[in-house]
Amino acid sequence: MTTPQKIALGYFVILAIVAGANYIPGLQDEQGRVCGVFELDIADDLLHLGSALWAFLGAVLSRRAAVFFLIVFGGLYLGDGLLGLATGSGYLDLGIWRWGVQDLDLGFKIAANAPHLLLGSVAFLSGLKFRRA
Secondary structure, three states: OOHHHHHHHHHHHHHHHHHHHHHOOOOEOOOOOEOOOEOOOHHHHHHHHHHHHHHHHHHHHOHHHHHHHHHHHHHHHHHHHHHHHHHOOOOOOOHHHHOOOOOOOHHHHHHHHHHHHHHHHHHHHHHHHHHHO
16 A cells, blocks of 8 residues: 555544544533534534545545545645635535634634644645655
């Protein structure tokens, strides 16, 4: 298994855990937020599950499929995180259309969007690095 395939497999594990986070007892606070920050609904769970399956397919199919996953997934999630940081709503969960621009505390926006910013940037940069290597 090549390095890009191993990275994609790591994303599969991370995204599968995130997809199941709503269903693990003790991870939600009184308002139903996972880890006190993330309001995940069924649309978010399906998005993360679909992303996990895409990562798994990229990992097991080929190096090229893994690199494609890393670049496209990374770009989508990084863009979503940047939009969420700027507006309080992302596009992957259709939040920008459902709730529009939200007046949220900057610290909360950073915490809420950090996972997409981190996962997206690492995936995107990894994909670019291994695109020609």
